[in-house]
Amino acid sequence: MTCILVIEDEDLIRESLEDLLSVEGFEVITAENGERGVSLASQRHPDLILCDVMMPILNGYGVLEQLRQDKTLSTVPFLFLTSMMDRRSTRRGMALGADDYLEKPCTRDELLEAIAVRLGKQKAIEKRFEEKMDALRTSITLALPHELQTPLSGIMGLSELMMMQSEELMPSEVHEYAEGIHQSAERLYRLIQNYLLYSRLIVMRSQGMTRFTSTYP
Secondary structure: OOEEEEEOOOHHHHHHHHHHHHHOOOEEEEEOOHHHHHHHHHHHOOOEEEEEOOOOOOOHHHHHHHHHOOOOOOOOOEEEEEOOOOHHHHHHHHHHOOOEEEEOOOOHHHHHHHHHHHHHHHHHHHHHHHHHHHHHHHHHHHHHHHHHHHHHHHHHHHHHHHHHOOOOOOHHHHHHHHHHHHHHHHHHHHHHHHHHHHHHHHHHHHOOOOOOOOOOO
16 A cells, blocks of 8 residues: 655644545555654655645755655655745755645645656656666576676686796786786676676665666676
């Protein structure tokens, strides 16, 4: 079930949002201030966050800033609920990483549409992430054994020749062998970096990270 965190200091609005979203089939958790909202987000890892801007203790901007600094929560869709729809406050929120603004009071349809759009985009991101992960996993599974053996064979073969012929090799031949060893070592290094990248992505996915930018050495 999709979990939505509502952070709102006005009791009536918070309870109304909880009732409306619950009826629509969402799991809803609520917080009465920003500090409590950040704590709940860290504990529950919601799928989407609705947050008021003006609140005591910690306002909405402070909430968003803290969440975007948390690697496990940095990609959670974040929608501001506000009665201040001026350009300055909107730009500030977007600069911090807000996904959308909803003006209070908003209609049921406006709220559900905004939520559906953000969740849909998040699912598309997750799908692309999984596709990249599958492609990388297939590539590593099929190619890694052979690809590792090739540069290792080069390093071992050339270094063995150098040891066997150490007293006979000319400086130019030593340089040629060393260059071959270096090229094989670079190839092996790239393979190891790709494997480490894959391992990091597995860890990130287990922690709920879905944003993926492929960077190959």
